[in-house]
Amino acid sequence: MAPHEIGDGAGLARMWVCSLSSMATLWPTWMGTTAVQRGWWHGYGREQKVSLARRFALVPLGPPLLTYKSNCKAMLTAVDGSVRLLVDRPYKAGEPIIVWCGPQPNSRLLLNYGFVDEDNPYDRIAIEVCVGKEKETISEMLPYLRLGYISDPDEMQCILSSEGDTCPVSPCSERAVLDQLVVYLKSRLAGYPTTLDEDESMLADGSLEPKKEVATRLVRLEKKMLHGCLQAANEFISGLPDHTVSPCPALYAPELK
Numbered sequence: 001m002a003p004h005e006i007g008d009g010a011g012l013a014r015m016w017v018c019s020l021s022s023m024a025t026l027w028p029t030w031m032g033t034t035a036v037q038r039g040w041w042h043g044y045g046r047e048q049k050v051s052l053a054r055r056f057a058l059v060p061l062g063p064p065l066l067t068y069k070s071n072c073k074a075m076l077t078a079v080d081g082s083v084r085l086l087v088d089r090p091y092k093a094g095e096p097i098i099v100w101c102g103p104q105p106n107s108r109l110l111l112n113y114g115f116v117d118e119d120n121p122y123d124r125i126a127i128e129v130c131v132g133k134e135k136e137t138i139s140e141m142l143p144y145l146r147l148g149y150i151s152d153p154d155e156m157q158c159i160l161s162s163e164g165d166t167c168p169v170s171p172c173s174e175r176a177v178l179d180q181l182v183v184y185l186k187s188r189l190a191g192y193p194t195t196l197d198e199d200e201s202m203l204a205d206g207s208l209e210p211k212k213e214v215a216t217r218l219v220r221l222e223k224k225m226l227h228g229c230l231q232a233a234n235e236f237i238s239g240l241p242d243h244t245v246s247p248c249p250a251l252y253a254p255e256l257k
Helices: 023-047 106-113 145-149 153-160 171-190 196-205 210-238
Strands: 002-007 012-019 066-069 075-079 082-086 097-100
Touching: 075 097, 106 210, 171 210, 196 210
Parallel strands: 066 097
Antiparallel strands: 002 012, 012 082, 075 082
């Protein structure tokens, strides 16, 4: 394995090239580390629409030498039968090489690599919406959760025929959907066995075993996102023109899970 220097417009970067044909002799020695790297290629291949035949490669020196991050630009590529690590900046001797791990949420990073990224721009939490098969008009209302609170047929038709992302609904409908979001977010936060403050305290103590620590970091980040959504929903409620309006009846209000 030999280094190659290339110009990237911002100075010299270092690119390591490992021939696929030469990996056969290294495979018995590094068998335990290649499975992880294969998983990275599988995930990266799906995101980049790479054919199945090109998603898999043996990179025996990858996992023990690399540090993965969600917000860097360095990545592994396959070129002419070789696997190449293209970095986005010069590295000094002894400095860890950081590689992009793909657009994955922290829950997936934990399963694939055993770590979570505090600065992951792709982190997300899924919210499942149950609408029921018997509601014939629900396919038209899916683009906006608030449409489930529309009861006036004329108002519904006005919204469905409009263009763009605007959704001119009444204050009572807006209050109703925001109230539903607030209740859901609070119930989801209450479902955790610990609070955000308790997680912060356990991490600050530094006595957690490695598996417990990384799991605590994951749920702490999830709770931060939920708290942020809850704060945003409450701010929207505070910005409504009339705080005395009672939520209007919702004939098609979806269920959040």
